[in-house]
Amino acid sequence: MASQIAHIVYAKKFFEKYDLLPEEKDEFILGTTFPDIRRIDGDIKRRDTHLRFNPVDLNFDGMAPFEAGWKFHLYCDMKREEILNNHNFYSLKYTNDFFGQAAKMLEDEVVYDSYDNWEKIADYFDNVPPISTGIDVPQETFGLWYSIIATYVKKKPNDDSIEIFLSKHIRNGGNQKEIVESVDKLRKNGKVIELLKKVSEEII
Secondary structure (H helix, E strand, O other), X not given: OOOHHHHHHHHHHHHHHOOOOHHHHHHHHHHHOOHHHHHHOOOOXXXXXXXXXXXXXXXOOOOOHHHHHHHHHHHHHHHHHHHHHHOOHHHOOOOOHHHHHHHHHHHHHHHHHHOOOHHHHHHHHHOOOOOOOOOOOOHHHHHHHHHHHHHHHOOOOOHHHHHHHHHOOHXXXXXXXXXXXXXXXXXXXXXXXXXXXXXXXXXX
Protein backbone atom coordinates (compact mmCIF):
# COMPACT_ATOMS: atom_id res chain seq x y z
CA MET A 1 0.00 0.00 0.00
CA ALA A 2 1.31 3.42 -0.92
CA SER A 3 1.03 6.75 0.88
CA GLN A 4 -0.66 9.88 -0.45
CA ILE A 5 2.04 11.52 -2.57
CA ALA A 6 2.76 8.22 -4.32
CA HIS A 7 -0.95 7.71 -5.02
CA ILE A 8 -1.14 11.15 -6.65
CA VAL A 9 1.98 10.50 -8.74
CA TYR A 10 0.58 7.16 -9.91
CA ALA A 11 -2.67 8.88 -10.85
CA LYS A 12 -0.63 11.30 -12.98
CA LYS A 13 0.97 8.31 -14.73
CA PHE A 14 -2.54 6.97 -15.38
CA PHE A 15 -3.55 10.30 -16.94
CA GLU A 16 -0.59 10.04 -19.34
CA LYS A 17 -2.17 6.92 -20.82
CA TYR A 18 -5.87 7.62 -20.35
CA ASP A 19 -7.20 11.07 -21.18
CA LEU A 20 -9.58 12.75 -18.73
CA LEU A 21 -11.02 16.26 -18.62
CA PRO A 22 -9.29 18.62 -16.14
CA GLU A 23 -12.24 18.60 -13.73
CA GLU A 24 -12.40 14.81 -13.95
CA LYS A 25 -8.70 14.58 -13.07
CA ASP A 26 -9.23 16.72 -9.97
CA GLU A 27 -12.02 14.51 -8.64
CA PHE A 28 -10.11 11.36 -9.62
CA ILE A 29 -7.18 12.54 -7.48
CA LEU A 30 -9.57 13.30 -4.62
CA GLY A 31 -10.82 9.73 -4.95
CA THR A 32 -7.38 8.15 -5.08
CA THR A 33 -6.38 9.80 -1.80
CA PHE A 34 -9.70 9.14 -0.07
CA PRO A 35 -9.47 5.54 1.27
CA ASP A 36 -6.77 6.26 3.86
CA ILE A 37 -9.05 8.78 5.57
CA ARG A 38 -9.62 6.00 8.09
CA ARG A 39 -6.17 6.83 9.48
CA ILE A 40 -7.59 9.94 11.16
CA ASP A 41 -10.97 8.54 12.23
CA GLY A 42 -11.23 5.30 14.17
CA ASP A 43 -14.93 4.98 13.33
CA ILE A 44 -14.15 4.46 9.63
CA LYS A 45 -13.38 0.79 9.01
CA ARG A 46 -10.93 -0.60 6.48
CA ARG A 47 -13.65 -2.81 5.01
CA ASP A 48 -15.62 0.34 4.13
CA THR A 49 -12.75 2.04 2.30
CA HIS A 50 -10.58 -0.80 0.99
CA LEU A 51 -12.99 -3.62 0.21
CA ARG A 52 -15.49 -1.70 -1.88
CA PHE A 53 -14.79 -2.94 -5.41
CA ASN A 54 -14.64 -6.38 -6.96
CA PRO A 55 -12.77 -7.01 -9.13
CA VAL A 56 -10.03 -4.46 -8.43
CA ASP A 57 -8.81 -3.52 -11.90
CA LEU A 58 -8.56 -0.55 -14.27
CA ASN A 59 -12.10 -0.85 -15.62
CA PHE A 60 -13.90 2.34 -14.60
CA ASP A 61 -16.90 2.09 -16.94
CA GLY A 62 -19.91 3.94 -15.57
CA MET A 63 -18.05 5.35 -12.58
CA ALA A 64 -17.91 8.97 -11.51
CA PRO A 65 -14.34 10.34 -11.39
CA PHE A 66 -14.16 10.29 -7.58
CA GLU A 67 -15.30 6.68 -7.42
CA ALA A 68 -12.89 5.73 -10.23
CA GLY A 69 -10.02 7.35 -8.33
CA TRP A 70 -11.05 5.47 -5.20
CA LYS A 71 -10.91 2.18 -7.09
CA PHE A 72 -7.57 3.21 -8.62
CA HIS A 73 -6.16 3.61 -5.10
CA LEU A 74 -7.06 0.00 -4.32
CA TYR A 75 -5.59 -1.16 -7.62
CA CYS A 76 -2.32 0.65 -6.88
CA ASP A 77 -2.15 -0.84 -3.38
CA MET A 78 -2.51 -4.32 -4.84
CA LYS A 79 -0.18 -3.76 -7.80
CA ARG A 80 2.49 -2.11 -5.63
CA GLU A 81 2.69 -5.13 -3.35
CA GLU A 82 2.86 -7.43 -6.35
CA ILE A 83 5.80 -5.47 -7.80
CA LEU A 84 7.68 -5.26 -4.51
CA ASN A 85 7.18 -8.95 -3.77
CA ASN A 86 8.37 -9.87 -7.26
CA HIS A 87 11.60 -8.01 -6.52
CA ASN A 88 11.99 -9.49 -3.00
CA PHE A 89 11.76 -6.00 -1.53
CA TYR A 90 10.70 -7.19 1.91
CA SER A 91 13.81 -9.33 2.28
CA LEU A 92 15.77 -6.06 2.68
CA LYS A 93 16.49 -4.80 6.17
CA TYR A 94 14.01 -2.36 7.74
CA THR A 95 11.48 -2.61 4.87
CA ASN A 96 8.95 -4.28 7.18
CA ASP A 97 9.35 -1.75 9.97
CA PHE A 98 6.00 -0.57 11.30
CA PHE A 99 4.13 -2.79 8.83
CA GLY A 100 5.93 -1.15 5.92
CA GLN A 101 4.95 2.41 6.91
CA ALA A 102 8.56 3.65 6.83
CA ALA A 103 8.99 2.35 3.27
CA LYS A 104 5.75 4.08 2.23
CA MET A 105 6.96 7.42 3.55
CA LEU A 106 10.30 7.05 1.78
CA GLU A 107 8.40 6.19 -1.41
CA ASP A 108 6.63 9.56 -1.18
CA GLU A 109 10.02 11.26 -1.00
CA VAL A 110 11.42 9.22 -3.90
CA VAL A 111 8.57 9.95 -6.34
CA TYR A 112 7.75 13.53 -5.29
CA ASP A 113 9.65 15.22 -8.13
CA SER A 114 7.69 13.20 -10.71
CA TYR A 115 4.81 15.66 -10.25
CA ASP A 116 5.26 19.34 -11.02
CA ASN A 117 2.13 21.07 -9.74
CA TRP A 118 1.85 20.39 -6.03
CA GLU A 119 0.72 23.95 -5.36
CA LYS A 120 -2.43 23.35 -7.41
CA ILE A 121 -3.11 20.07 -5.59
CA ALA A 122 -2.64 21.71 -2.20
CA ASP A 123 -5.00 24.56 -3.08
CA TYR A 124 -7.65 22.15 -4.35
CA PHE A 125 -7.36 19.98 -1.25
CA ASP A 126 -7.69 23.03 0.99
CA ASN A 127 -10.97 23.81 -0.76
CA VAL A 128 -12.49 20.42 -1.48
CA PRO A 129 -15.96 20.40 -3.04
CA PRO A 130 -18.75 18.40 -1.39
CA ILE A 131 -18.55 14.79 -2.53
CA SER A 132 -20.94 11.93 -1.84
CA THR A 133 -18.79 9.01 -0.68
CA GLY A 134 -21.56 6.53 -0.03
CA ILE A 135 -20.19 5.75 3.43
CA ASP A 136 -20.65 7.48 6.77
CA VAL A 137 -17.86 10.08 6.75
CA PRO A 138 -18.61 13.41 8.46
CA GLN A 139 -17.96 16.39 6.20
CA GLU A 140 -15.69 17.84 8.89
CA THR A 141 -13.52 14.71 8.79
CA PHE A 142 -13.54 14.76 4.98
CA GLY A 143 -12.28 18.34 4.90
CA LEU A 144 -9.73 17.75 7.64
CA TRP A 145 -8.18 14.77 5.83
CA TYR A 146 -7.61 16.74 2.66
CA SER A 147 -6.30 19.73 4.61
CA ILE A 148 -3.72 17.43 6.26
CA ILE A 149 -2.68 16.11 2.85
CA ALA A 150 -2.53 19.65 1.43
CA THR A 151 -0.02 20.68 4.07
CA TYR A 152 2.01 17.51 3.54
CA VAL A 153 2.34 17.81 -0.25
CA LYS A 154 3.35 21.48 -0.42
CA LYS A 155 7.04 20.59 -0.31
CA LYS A 156 9.15 17.50 -0.78
CA PRO A 157 8.88 15.27 2.30
CA ASN A 158 11.65 15.45 4.88
CA ASP A 159 11.97 14.10 8.40
CA ASP A 160 10.05 17.00 9.93
CA SER A 161 7.14 17.01 7.48
CA ILE A 162 6.85 13.21 7.60
CA GLU A 163 6.72 13.28 11.40
CA ILE A 164 4.07 16.01 11.39
CA PHE A 165 1.99 14.16 8.80
CA LEU A 166 2.17 10.91 10.76
CA SER A 167 1.31 12.68 14.02
CA LYS A 168 -2.18 13.26 12.58
CA HIS A 169 -2.73 9.52 12.15
CA ILE A 170 -4.46 7.89 15.07
CA ARG A 171 -3.38 4.42 13.93
CA ASN A 172 0.38 4.89 14.33
CA GLY A 173 0.31 4.53 18.09
CA GLY A 174 2.43 7.65 18.57
CA ASN A 175 5.36 5.99 16.80
CA GLN A 176 6.03 8.78 14.32
CA LYS A 177 9.55 9.51 15.60
CA GLU A 178 10.52 5.85 15.37
CA ILE A 179 9.02 5.59 11.88
CA VAL A 180 11.09 8.60 10.76
CA GLU A 181 14.21 6.92 12.16
CA SER A 182 13.40 3.84 10.05
CA VAL A 183 12.88 6.06 7.00
CA ASP A 184 16.39 7.41 7.50
CA LYS A 185 17.82 3.90 7.65
CA LEU A 186 16.02 2.93 4.44
CA ARG A 187 17.16 6.14 2.76
CA LYS A 188 20.76 4.94 3.05
CA ASN A 189 20.08 1.71 1.16
CA GLY A 190 20.45 2.21 -2.58
CA LYS A 191 18.67 -1.05 -3.36
CA VAL A 192 15.59 0.12 -1.45
CA ILE A 193 15.52 3.34 -3.48
CA GLU A 194 15.96 1.40 -6.72
CA LEU A 195 13.04 -0.91 -6.00
CA LEU A 196 10.73 1.88 -4.86
CA LYS A 197 11.42 3.60 -8.18
CA LYS A 198 10.47 0.37 -9.96
CA VAL A 199 6.97 0.65 -8.51
CA SER A 200 6.53 3.99 -10.28
CA GLU A 201 7.91 2.51 -13.52
CA GLU A 202 5.78 -0.62 -13.51
CA ILE A 203 2.52 0.26 -11.79
CA ILE A 204 0.54 1.26 -14.93
